[in-house]
Ligand SMILES: *[C@@H]1O[C@H](CO)[C@@H](O)[C@H](O)[C@H]1NC(C)=O
Ligand SMILES: *[C@@H]1O[C@H](CO)[C@@H](O)[C@H](O)[C@H]1NC(C)=O
Ligand SMILES: *[C@@H]1O[C@H](CO)[C@@H](O)[C@H](O)[C@H]1NC(C)=O
Ligand SMILES: *[C@@H]1O[C@H](CO)[C@@H](O)[C@H](O)[C@H]1NC(C)=O
Ligand SMILES: *[C@@H]1O[C@H](CO)[C@@H](O)[C@H](O)[C@H]1NC(C)=O
Ligand SMILES: *[C@@H]1O[C@H](CO)[C@@H](O)[C@H](O)[C@H]1NC(C)=O
Ligand SMILES: *[C@@H]1O[C@H](CO)[C@@H](O)[C@H](O)[C@H]1NC(C)=O
Ligand SMILES: *[C@@H]1O[C@H](CO)[C@@H](O)[C@H](O)[C@H]1NC(C)=O
Ligand SMILES: *[C@@H]1O[C@H](CO)[C@@H](O)[C@H](O)[C@H]1NC(C)=O
């Protein structure tokens with residue numbers, strides 16, 4: 288190291304002489320590699336294996352899982368149709384958010400859907416998609432209800448709450464570019480707006496005829512607001528009407544489907560005018576506080592306990608203007 292400043296001078300002055308006397312550094316290196324190239328190759332391979340393999344087989348799966356963990360899930364629409372006691376058709380649109388630089392392919396996988404903390408009630412086959420920020424994944428398939436109790440809890444939660452926490456869980460294969468496939472665990476809980484006890488429900492109008500001798504004696508209109516992204520096909524819904532604990536009749540919503548937004552729907556009713564007339568003494572304003580609760584939900588002749596129970600758990604209170612409802616009769 289003491290000759291650090293000298294080589295410069297030697298090389299410029301007597302290059303040919305030095306080269307002849309002693310092989311140049313470059314030649315010595317070349318000779319070294321010519322003889323020991325295999326050692327270097329082995330070292331190179333070992334370094335590649337030690338550095339690259341963990342990156343591919345540890346680092347990359349870790350990054351992939353990390354990015355999945357960090358991604359967001361937003362269910363923008365969820366429609367239940369063709370319900371039977373043990374199955375239904377599901378159309379669902381979800382938007383995945385991610386700030387990752389990777390845009391891997393995620394292969395189709397089965398995702399178990401549950402209410403956070405509850406048991407899964409359906410498995411949805413998520414189609415293959417390329418993950419990037421804002422990617423929309425659509426599901427349109429028949430699903431079997433694997434746990435009817437858990438599904439009934441879910442329906443109840445959807446109907447009664449302003450917001451629910453839904454969990455989506457599955458294991459998927461992920462592939463980024465030319466890197467090998469890696470397994471990721473998708474475990475995401477997302478908030479979805481619920482129907483919030485049908486708050487805002489209104490009996491827009493109801494007229495009860497006293498002349499009807501058969502069939503239903505009342506018909507009217509109800510207003511059902513639905514602030515959630517759920518579309519619920521319920522079928523023929525029967526509701527119990529009561530005043531201060533005394534049954535006054537039933538109301539019927541035929542082929543009920545509640546869409547997101549405002550629903551204004553026709554309603555039929557069968558009200559005992561005799562019972563109502565007997566109560567009017569207690570309600571001098573002639574405004575009856577009517578309680579409405581679900582009695583049954585029947586689709587294609589089959590009772591759907593999960594919807595019936597949810598509607599039975601939700602008491603809706605409306606004021607019935609008896610003067611208006613019974614009109615000229617009074
Ligand atoms: C992903 O989240 C799970 C818990 O939800 C955690 O156990 C795991 O360590 C996370 N993985 C990465 C790579 O961040
Ligand atoms: C989810 O999507 C809805 C409708 O597109 C949007 O209004 C809402 O802000 C989104 N929520 C999140 C957390 O991205
Ligand atoms: C649902 O179950 C029925 C039999 O119980 C089966 O034939 C059908 O393939 C299942 N559907 C799905 C989507 O798993
Ligand atoms: C998914 O993550 C939640 C916490 O975010 C945890 O409570 C739950 O047990 C996880 N699910 C599974 C199946 O591991
Ligand atoms: C309506 O109620 C009356 C008794 O209050 C009953 O006789 C009639 O059958 C009912 N109509 C229907 C369609 O259920
Ligand atoms: C409601 O019912 C209770 C008993 O069940 C009774 O004490 C009360 O007076 C009733 N209210 C009206 C307004 O009829
Ligand atoms: C639903 O009706 C309410 C008023 O009752 C209104 O403020 C709201 O904009 C309506 N929503 C839609 C989607 O039409
Ligand atoms: C439904 O109505 C029938 C007849 O009024 C009654 O016997 C039954 O208990 C009701 N069921 C529920 C769940 O309220
Ligand atoms: C509802 O009831 C009506 C009349 O009884 C019937 O025609 C219709 O098929 C029923 N709808 C469903 C979905 O079961």
Ligand SMILES: *[C@@H]1O[C@H](CO)[C@@H](O)[C@H](O)[C@H]1NC(C)=O
Pocket residue numbers: 574608609610611
């Ligand atoms: C009930 O309806 C009658 C007739 O439509 C109307 O004159 C009256 O103002 C209504 N009562 C209330 C409290 O709205």
